Amino acid sequence: MVGPTERVEFVCGSRSRQEVLLSLASEPRERQTVVASTSASESSVYDAMNRLSDRGFCYERDDGYWALTGTGRAVADLLDRVGTVESVVDDTRPYFDEHDLGVVPDADRRELHRLAGCEVVESPETDPFRAARRVRTAIAGADHVSILAPVYDDRFADALVESDPDSARLVLEPEILELAPEDDANADETPPFAELVDIRVAELQFAMTVTDSGVFLSLPKLDGTYDPQTELVRESDAAAGWGSTLFERIWERATPVESLVED
DSSP: OOOTTHHHHHHHTOHHHHHHHHHHHHSOBOHHHHHHHSSSOHHHHHHHHHHHHHTTSEEEOTTSOEEEOHHHHHHHHHHHHHHHHHHHHHHTTTHHHHBOGGGSOHHHHTTGGGGTTOEEEEOOTTSTTHHHHHHHHHHHTOSEEEEEESSOOHHHHHHHHHHOOSEEEEEEOGGGGOOOOTTOTTTTOOOTTTTTOEEEEOOOSSEEEEOSSOEEEEOOBTTSOOOTTEEEEEOSHHHHHHHHHHHHHHHHHSEEHHHHHHO
16 A cells, blocks of 8 residues: 555655656656756656656656656646745745744645745834835725734724725734723724724734735744734735635634624
């Protein structure tokens, strides 16, 4: 019986086999075209193709072109995804060395490759609000906004008011919505953005803003403390889709704020 990682280990055990598999993943090719598309020697490519064929990763068609089998395609897709995740982590170090990615739900963490090309926006002492300003600008210019807020930030609230988005949803930590004291003169006043935003409440371990154009993610440090000084930013359709899926997952289990008021 083949172990759970034996196929991947077989391909990764040889640079030539990896290159051949990824070369055939783009399109069926003749043997010499495969040789030309890799950095390996001709003999190494021939050996790799024969071994991959023997193990059921690829096959030679009747027209002489080589193509991937279903097994080969699945492993090639996995290797491509692994390579993309490595680039995400490498391009943003030391961010992922110092922050806890484990707070992100498993299903969404497995799709981290969709943040390929992301950048880390830091707030130096000379400009302590640089990261927050980047998020505020995105909120103010978006038609649709979804926000996870473990802490309250007036700047983001003001941005919601300024932008008047077509659709805005906000998930807050329960502590942020503690009822005002009865003797508070402003107890009956609603937040300035209340009529613009659909609000729910949930326990949150990280902050995130999702707009039409991308995602802005703020992970906690390894000791669990909130980090307002950095934002992991990726503005792309793929990143916006990733953020939307993650937000929906938390939104569905969050409690509508109206339910808390009624209680």
